[in-house]
Amino acid sequence: MKNFTVPFRLWVGLMLLPFLGYSQAKFGEVQVIQLDTLASDVSSFTYIDTYTDQLVDIDGDGDADLVKLIGYLRASDTVQVYELVWAENIDGFSTGSECNPLTTPLHVIDTFEDVTFTKTGPFVADLDDDGDFDVLHIQANGDLVWYSNNGSGAFSSSFSIAQVGLKPYYLKFGDLNSDSHLDIVVVTGKDGVYWVPNLGSGQFGSLTQITSQIILSNEDIITEIVQIADFNQDTYLDILVPSPYDTSAVWYPNTGTGTFQSPVSVYSHLGSIDDNITTHVMDVDQDGDIDIITSEFTRYQGVADTMYVYFLENTDGAGTFGSPVQLPYPSDYVGAYGRFFDVDIDEDGDLDLVGGGATNYGLVYFENIGGSAVFDTVKTLIPSDTYNYSAFPLMGDISGDGQDDFYFYKPPLSFLQAAWYQACTPSYTNExxxxxxxxxxxxxxxxxxxxxxxxxxxxxxxxxxxxxxxxxxxxxxxxxxxxxxxxxxxxxxxxxxxxxxxxxxxxxxxxxxxxxxxxxxxxxxxxxxxxxxxxxxxxxxxxxxxxxxxxxxxxxxxxxxxxxxxxxxxxxxxxxxxxxxxxxxxxxxxxxxxxxxxxxxxxxxxxxxxxxxxxxxxxxxxxxxxxxxxxxxxxxxAECTYTPVAYYAGDDCNADTAFDGVGAQDGLLVGASKGTGYLGTGFSLDGNDHINLGQGASLDFTDAFSVAYWVKTTMTGNGVVLTDNYDGSNFSYTVFVQNGLARLGLGNGIPVASNYGIPTAVNDGAWHHVAWTYGEGTVRGYLDGQLEVTVNNIPGAILPNTTTDT
Missing domain, CATH: 2.60.120.200 (Jelly Rolls)
Known part of the structure; x- marks a missing residue:
């Protein structure tokens, strides 16, 4: 008999792994929106970047309309004119065919003459709590004005909210002081971030600075940097400010009254930022808290003008963020993102990341594999040859079919035309x-x-x-x-x-x-x-x-x-x-x-x-x-992962019990003792001892099972490691060592009961890892991680033996 010490692990394949699904997202052919200006005295049109456009349901009919600023030079007196308009969506801005343009009715909200505008609007939000979208605009004198929507697309005259300066960057909206009204956050390039409290009933408080951090030195660059979200799950909206002119990105905790505490560091910038950061907030890993996506157009490690996109996990739900994890994209990727969206683009049940901006890959998305925060390599949704490098997309249900479409300006269309792509049911659904x-x-x-x-x-x-x-x-x-x-x-x-x-x-x-x-x-x-x-x-x-x-x-x-x-x-x-x-x-x-x-x-x-x-x-x-x-x-x-049905580590010091680490199949030591194991303590047996594992059903196998254990022998002989019915009669299976070789015996249910051996010896005095698998008529034996033996075409199947396992 052998005297050996054995800590061993036992399991069968019972765990089902979820499939991480994937469907290829597809979009229809480009469709043209033809905007019809109300003015006839036009010398030439002025291009205004579509970043300022908004895609929302203005008239409450269930589809997304377009709010934008149109500029033109009047022919009769060469005066620069701007029209703040909304384009009514009739039948998805199309005639029903994919590419036929339809002249779209324009409704003028306001007209401005002989002024110069920068990229300052329009913006949309429900500021009067009546359930429809109002329009905001920053006029040439720096005045932030509001146009109230009556719900059908008719707007009031302008109402001045605050003087915010000539070059604000963009506006964000959220309830910062917990009074159930949408407040206004004003993001400037060089003067920091401000907010204006909405007091309700069309009344607004004073403009108040949140931070003086410089956001951008070049205010003509358009990206979404500042974000509003509840990062610490206290129900109050906080402010994320990842300024490229500080060494790290930070967020400001909101006390709930619109006052903000000292900034909390999120991450340190990895290089010299070329005036371009874009951020997005979403629950990437589906754990109930808000994570951060950020892209930086940086000079890093001597490489100029390189785009990096990162995911930062909110590790504790309290606003503590992990190290940046870079999203994968090809080495030939060139460009910068201006805006991100989170949307289930491939209809697999989790939120993916869509990015738009000036890139050679066009409008792209990163597949969030199974909602696990593991992203696939960037893929193109709409190629760069049909996507304007300088345009920033909008997302909304233009066609009224319940799926999000994408809109942007598309050269060589005129300044009164824009393009949109309809999100189709993934093209492979029927194929x-x-x-x-x-x-x-x-x-x-x-x-x-x-x-x-x-x-x-x-x-x-x-x-x-x-x-x-x-x-x-x-x-x-x-x-x-x-x-x-x-x-x-x-x-x-x-x-x-x-x-x-x-x-x-x-x-x-x-x-x-x-x-x-x-x-x-x-x-x-x-x-x-x-x-x-x-x-x-x-x-x-x-x-x-x-x-x-x-x-x-x-x-x-x-x-x-x-x-x-x-x-x-x-x-x-x-x-x-x-x-x-x-x-x-x-x-x-x-x-x-x-x-x-x-x-x-x-x-x-x-x-x-x-x-x-x-x-x-x-x-x-x-x-x-x-x-x-x-x-x-x-x-x-990835290897298959399995959940053991029983696990005996032997790492405790109880002299009588072999505890099952994953279940209730504890064993009773009969003459055996605890000794030094491969890892910690193990079981020591002198050849006349055993461990009684009882008659639990978890160790009664039929068509498939696997057993793995560490073993160190001290003398050559025969020794049983695990058996179902240890007295040897009518046994179901036996794992044992015989004359220095690890073996597996299959008994009851196999027409010709037999045992199978690993040809490489288990040497005395050294630890060896042995694993056996049985299933589908095949036995495989592994020694120290290497496959040593495979036996196929084994007929029958072992039958469970309800007697004692040992």
């Missing part, structure tokens, strides 16, 4: 017919994220590191996965497309089948020969095995898109077209059935490697679609 992410680790069912047809693992195929989270691993000649999809058919002209990540491990394979269609007769097959893609289109005329594209990289992730329609097959590798065959005739054999991964339809030609993010489409994908599929998810491999 993406199957999506398997393989992230549900502890299940043999493969979840289809877009339909009711699922899939299952067969003959030991298992979850392993994927390209994004987890993927499927195929390591033997019989392992496969079936994906059930019999409820959908090919698209027009036999259209079908496949998008997936593949990690090939064999350099000399012969038609290794990554994917095949199982139906009556030979159908579609996608495979690899010597790492090069090869395909077979069953049913087409003269169907034959055909090589395509370039050889894949072995032991690395490669992305493939196969797309077929109307007699043309195209292959994209890592988002780039590498092959195309045209002139194919006949119809694909695509009858009712299912797809198989890892094996051909006849269980031949196994694939060795991993697959991840497998997606089926009943449409032909374009080059843009293929590029989007390639960049759709970020590289983020």
């Amino acid at each position: 993406l017919v199957g999506h398997w992410a393989f992230d549900n680790c502890q299940d043999t069912v493969l979840v289809n994220l877009v339909g009711t047809q699922q899939g299952e693992l067969v003959n030991g195929a298992s979850f392993d590191l994927g390209y994004a989270n987890q993927g499927l691993e195929f390591s033997s000649s019989t392992e496969q996965a079936n994906l059930h999809d019999s409820t959908w058919t090919l698209g027009n002209n036999d259209a079908v497309s496949y998008s997936f990540w593949v990690y090939p491990q064999s350099a000399n394979g012969n038609r290794e089948t990554m994917l095949s269609r199982n139906t009556n007769g030979t159908s579609l097959i996608l495979a690899l020969t010597n790492l090069r893609p090869i395909y077979f289109l069953g049913g087409t005329n003269g169907a034959a095995w055909t090589f395509a594209g370039n050889a894949l990289t072995q032991n690395a992730w490669n992305h493939l898109v196969f797309t077929y329609a109307n007699g043309t097959l195209t292959l994209y590798q890592d988002g780039v077209q590498t092959y195309q065959q045209t002139g194919i005739t006949g119809n694909l054999n695509f009858g009712e059935g299912h797809h198989t991964l890892g094996l051909r339809y006849d269980d031949q030609k196994p694939f060795l490697g991993r697959l991840d993010e497998v997606r089926f489409f009943n449409t032909e994908l374009t080059s843009t679609d293929a590029a989007e599929e390639y960049s759709r998810v970020a590289f983020a491999p």
Whole structure:
């Protein structure tokens, strides 16, 4: 008998991991808003940056109207004229077709002659508590005036609120003194931040300075820097002021009366700020408090004009912020953000981050993966060739369909035109017919994220590191996965497309089948020969095995898109077209059935490697679609995590009990004692002792289980580590060490009971980690983290034995 000390851990795969969903956001074609000036005596129009525009429902009809300032030079006397107007949204500013302009009625709120305006409005807020949006504007003499809306778009004459100076930066609104009225925050470039209390009933208090911090030295640069939010969860709105002219960004706690305490540091700037910071506040990680997004256009570590975007977590809900975490974006990214929005752009249930400004990627968004505050690499919503570098977007429901659209000025439109893009239902909704992410680790069912047809693992195929989270691993000649999809058919002209990540491990394979269609007769097959893609289109005329594209990289992730329609097959590798065959005739054999991964339809030609993010489409994908599929998810491999059903660390000093660290399956030491373990204390047994774990159901396994433990032996012999029914009769399973080798025995339920051994010895006098897994007819044994043995095609399944576990 061996004398050994064993702290061991025991678990089975019972935890289901949530899928972190992702849908590709799409927008319709550009639509033009044609604004109709009321003046006919016009010499030329004056461009006014659309940063000053506002997109809100002015007339209470449920869709977003446009409030803006229009400038023109009067022809008769060359006087500069400005009209403060609102453009009425009729039928989504369109005629129903995507690109036909419709002259939009303009309603004048006020007219100004022979004045010079800077970027000072208009702004909108409900200042009189009547439920509609009023308009504010800063006149040429620095007077902040208010136009009250009667609810249908008719406005009062101007009412002076305060003298705020000639160059305020912008206005923000919030109840700063807890009296249920929206107060006005005035942000200036060089003179700090002020607020004006709203006393109700159209009355306002005096302009009061909150801070004298310089916000910007160049007041012609437009970004949203100052933000209002309750950072410490005391129900009062605080002020965030990340001035580039101080060493750090700060926030000012509000006492609830409109007076502010000393500033609290948020983070230190990472470089010399080039007069450009943009901030946004939102609950990024869905923990109930307000976090901060900030972008800085900086000179950092000797690199000039570099954009950095950061997430700062509110770690305690009291306004203590963690270190900045940089959001990912490509190395060729150029430009600066002027405005951020938080919106569920991909309709997966969490808030993503949309950024607009002067960038070479246009209007972009960062996918907030699962609301976890882990952001995917920036993606383009509207490309820069259709997006004005100098324009700052607005977001609102222009079309009245319940989805947020985007609006901005678009060259080469005239100064009386602007553009908007309608948010469509994601374009893949009716085209993406199957999506398997393989992230549900502890299940043999493969979840289809877009339909009711699922899939299952067969003959030991298992979850392993994927390209994004987890993927499927195929390591033997019989392992496969079936994906059930019999409820959908090919698209027009036999259209079908496949998008997936593949990690090939064999350099000399012969038609290794990554994917095949199982139906009556030979159908579609996608495979690899010597790492090069090869395909077979069953049913087409003269169907034959055909090589395509370039050889894949072995032991690395490669992305493939196969797309077929109307007699043309195209292959994209890592988002780039590498092959195309045209002139194919006949119809694909695509009858009712299912797809198989890892094996051909006849269980031949196994694939060795991993697959991840497998997606089926009943449409032909374009080059843009293929590029989007390639960049759709970020590289983020992750091991499956499991919750133990029992855990015996042996780290306490109780002489009689082996405590279960995760459940109620405590054990009784019978002759055994506590001694020095691998980590802390462990269990010491001399060959005649044992630990009685009782008869709890958590240790009665059937089709799958895993056991892991540390062991140090002192002499060669036989010793049981864990067994179900320790007296040896009719046992269910036994984990043991025999003559220096770690072994697993499977008993009741297996037609031919047997045990399996790890060939590498467990040396006396040294600690070794041993792990066994059993499931789907496959046993795997690991020693010190290395896979040592795999046994497939084990028939039957162990039966639970309700007697005592030891």
